Structure formats: structure tokens, C-alpha cells
Amino acid sequence: MYTKTIIIYRDGVSEGQYQHxxxxxxxxxxxxxxxxxxxxxxxxxxxxxxxxxxxxPAGTVVHRGVTNQFMWDFYLQARKAIKGTARPAHYAFVMDDF
Incomplete structure (x- = not known):
């Protein structure tokens, strides 16, 4: 079976490394x-x-307004922390063939 799409989630990349x-x-x-x-x-x-x-911040889903005007990005807190800390994150599309 051959896929038509591949989505890669990459962590540990600073904005200065996007071009890399x-x-x-x-x-x-x-x-x-x-x-x-x-x-x-x-x-x-x-x-x-x-x-x-x-x-x-916890509970955040932001996809316009305060996001980057030159690329598609969003902020997402996927779940509530039941025990410990849930870490919300900023996601940025650095490449999108779609």
C-alpha cells in the first residue's frame, strides 16, 4: 500500500532552523x-x-489574529492535564505540499 500524503510532526526546531x-x-x-x-x-x-x-497557555486553540502572517501556524492545547502538566504548543507549517 502506498500513501498519498505524509504529515511529519517535528519537535525541537527553533525559528532560525526552519530553512534547514x-x-x-x-x-x-x-x-x-x-x-x-x-x-x-x-x-x-x-x-x-x-x-x-x-x-x-492551557486551553488555547488559536489559528488567526496573533499567529504568523507569513505562514500557516496555530497554537493548540490538546488536552487537560489530569495529573501533572500538559504542555500546550505552537505548531508551524514550514512546508506544505497540499
Whole structure:
């Protein structure tokens, strides 16, 4: 079975490293997919890379207004912490083939 889409969630990337992710990591994923899919005569999958960077306040879902005007990004707190600490995060699409 060959997939049509790949979504990569990447942690530990600062804003200064976004271009590295696009130039090196995305390029590597794309080249590998093209190589594999060409051999079986299929179209390579679309790839999206989403990096999580800084934390956001608990309970937050923000997708416009205070987000980056030059890229698609959002803040998300996925769940309430039952015990301990849930860490909300800022997600930024650094590459989106879709």
C-alpha cells in the first residue's frame, strides 16, 4: 500500500532552523519518496512538515489574529492535564505540499 500524503510532526526546531528543515530534511524526504514511488510507477505523496516550538497557555486553540502572517501556524492545547502538566504548543507549517 502506498500513501498519498505524509504529515511529519517535528519537535525541537527553533525559528532560525526552519530553512534547514525545508532545505535539508524536506528535500531528503521528497527525494526518497520520489525514488521509491518512481520504481512502482506511482505518484509520490504530498508532504507537510509541522514543527512545534513554544508553549501556549492551557486551553488555547488559536489559528488567526496573533499567529504568523507569513505562514500557516496555530497554537493548540490538546488536552487537560489530569495529573501533572500538559504542555500546550505552537505548531508551524514550514512546508506544505497540499
Amino acid at each position: 528543515v525545508i532545505n535539508d530534511e524536506y528535500a531528503h524526504f521528497k527525494n526518497v519518496c520520489e525514488s521509491v514511488y518512481t520504481k512502482v510507477k506511482k505518484s509520490p505523496p504530498k508532504i507537510a512538515i509541522i514543527v512545534t516550538t513554544t508553549p501556549a
